[in-house]
Amino acid sequence: MSHGKQFTLFTHKGGPNGWKVAIVLEELGLTYESIYLDFQKGDHKAPEHTKHNPNGRIPTIIDHKNNDFTLxxxxxxIEYIVQKYDTEKKISAATEEDRFRQLQWLFFQASGQGPYFGQAAWFSFFHPEKIASAQERYKNEVQRVLGVLESVLSQQEWLVGGRCTVSDLSFIPWNDFALNGLLEGVDIAEKFPSVSKWHAKMAERPTVQKVHATQAELKKS
Structure with a gap:
């Protein structure tokens, strides 16, 4: 594997969590090579990957400019990248208090948004049986999470520090799912107007557009 680029990013064409990391790397102008693991072939569970990530999931990074530090x-x-490389605080918290608020939202994204949106997607599109109660439960949880975000974003433009940070950017890929068919029959723009406006502003960022373009190209292949 060539180490001409700073990071190796083990990821997946469709998995939202890898795209979060790609957005942050793009925002900071850090170079990376994406290795797209084929879940159907079990690449993520193969020894070549689990030697780096014993959980056998994505994403995994190797920072070749930091002694091949693996995470x-x-x-x-995301927290590692901004703490180590966002020295100008372009997309990360500038004060100690805001750093903890940033962690708060990253934890909420990881524990609230990701699992519930993921389960909603699984039971809606991938589970071999259509279980209405499971679909309803997780779609309700998606709306609950969006409601939490709405309650905050209706009062302020961004989640932390009055500007766009990784606190906000980390929500983009899973929100893409919610805004594109996950909540069939729910007018998200009407029910969660502040969330919709916030997401649209982030989607206009050149880095996010670049990542979305890469995703679109990969879907064709």
């Missing part, structure tokens, strides 16, 4: 769990990766 997994997407929001831990």
């Amino acid at each position: 997994w769990e997407s929001d831990a990766i």
